[in-house]
Amino acid sequence: MNNLSLIKCKSCGTFNRNLDHCSNCGELINPTLIRKLSIEKRKKKIKDQLKEEQVTTENSFLYKLQNHRFWLVRVFAAVLHSVWVIIMAIGSFLAWLAAMISA
Ligand SMILES: [Zn+2]
Structure with missing residues (x-):
């Protein structure tokens, strides 16, 4: 049982065992997934910004x-x-x- 990890939910404080989402409030608590999600979010933001700049330049x-x-x-x-x-x-x-x- 080495893979069992207890993760505390940041939004409600409930402890969850090996779950990606909080059993109480449904908040994402898997650190790997959270990191992945935030990286993707940042990438998308940068992409949008670049696109916007391109449009501004062309106009x-x-x-x-x-x-x-x-x-x-x-x-x-x-x-x-x-x-x-x-x-x-x-x-x-x-x-x-x-x-x-x-x-
Ligand atoms: Zn929670």
Whole structure:
């Protein structure tokens, strides 16, 4: 009887023997299953997030400009994009500088 494990239910405190679900409230108590479930949940969350970002990118003004049929608009988008990157770089540098000064 080495495989017998007593698991306490986190939600109601009932002790269960070799059960995946609590005999009292039905809560999942198998640690392996709980871990598996939470990993799958996290994976799904990340996947959803990536999908959402993809949609946001494709719907963005800049993305549309960069894939425009006129080359002039695409050049304009490229310039706009580099300016935006530079502004972000300066902005983050200033934020870092402010943090360094105040520290
Ligand atoms: Zn329970």
